Amino acid sequence: MDNPNQKRRQELEKYFDVQGPFAFLRLAQMKRAWRQGNRRQLTWWENTYIPTLISGIWLTSKHFFRNLGFHILHLVGLCKDVRAAVTYQYPEQKRPLGLRLRTRHRLTKREDDSPRCVACMMCETVCPARCIEITAAEHPDPNIEKYPAEFILDLGKCVYCGFCVEVCPEDAIRMDTGILNTSEYSRESMIYNKKRLMEE
């Protein structure tokens, strides 16, 4: 009795009364119930597919005629503010980006256009992908101490985690350029140097 299958079988046999005459008719029914487990049995009307077919066509047709109507209105210059499609025509029309979205990095600048970075190596240390490589050099201004002679960031390795931005004590690196299409033809050109990171 502790076998759940056996228990269920007995329940079903009792429910479908497979002992009586014409049991073979109900046996098929029972087998179906067994196979379908505890799924709800469809009614005869549902089994004809007709109600679902009609509601399905109704749903897609509603979208079709609504969108078609607005497309036609747009063609004659009406209702421009109602959108007939939810898609963006990408290269021409950019999707509005979330304010906190992490996009390509940039190095922020001081007033004299030199990098704000003090080559403290915090970002290089925290970077989980180890894609930052800073060559530090001494800064003539003793208040600043160091500056990055070169700042290499390999976007081919970067996982866009944003740790480098969070850890920077000088607000020298940010991921707010809004640039998403950083694709290139070679791995080498995915490696950004200080100059490229400071453009923009």
Place this chain on the structure above:
Amino acid sequence: MSDIAIKLLLSCGTLAGAFGIAGLLTWVERKQSAVMQDRIGANRATIFGFKALGLFHAIADFLKMLSKEEFIPQGANKFLFNLAPYLSFTFALVAFAAIPIGDRLIVGIRTIDLQAANLNIALIFIFAMMSMGVYGVVLAGVSSNNNYAFLGSMRAAAQMIAYEITMGAAIMGVIMVFNTLDLQMLVHREGAYMLGGWLPKWGIFVQPLAFILFLTAAAAETKRTPFDLPEGEAEIIGYFVEYSGMKFGMFFLADLIETVLVAALMTTLFLGGWQVPYLLPDGFYFPWGGHIALSNIPVVLLGILSFFIKVSFFIWLLMSVRWTFPRFRYDQLMNLGWKVLLPASLVNIALTAVVIILLK
């Protein structure tokens, strides 16, 4: 002589029409599915800066197919392999000959039936041609020396035969009601009115069950979703795996031509073909008593227009069905064909016979 010229013109017109609409359907399919799914659809192909709503994508597709390599797999039967797409394609196209696209046009002393071939067995002819399409499918699978293609073609053949029987049995009721196999005559008889002249005697009103059965079987016959197991564009390996380039394109086009054919056939059998409601050969007679007199030419033109509107409606419906429903499982497909549709169509024949006898 001029008889032949007229026939030639009519055939070319029908052929060009069928071909043109089928070509356009590649665009319709993309755009309709896009609009249904809140997208815009293919719109990037331009000629001299004109986008024309993406219409040029059909041309771009055609050029792409033409420029692709025609690959013939090793060990394939070259002759049959090359023949198969032409078979599917031609037979689908030939069937259009028997479809009446308009009323009798009277030019001078001549009466022209707007039907490429006035066959008195038109319906049988069309069904014969549609069944021949199966050969294209089977040969494609068998000749390409690929077990998957072979299995795919067996599946396709089983499906098409199952549904063709339903299709044939479903129209039997229509034939019994209108008592003819000649489609032009059938359309003429659909011009009668019932219920005190209000309801046109179209097939859909006298044979609603047959209409539903035929619609389902037709969707299966054109091998489109929810019955697209023979093709299963992305997941299931179909009978034309080994085809590439324009030969694949021909299978593709054959499907679209079949869609147009089925839409035209449904229009003819169930929606009164070129009949316009309340339009008789000499003008409109409204059941509420109005009368607008029209001469022959506008009547015929209105008829052709009505035929095209009805065909477009059915094409729209078939496309909507294709982009709305998920695919059947194979056993569900066969169950539906043999255990539901076929008995239902036989019951329909019996019921129709009884009703006809009772009404006599």
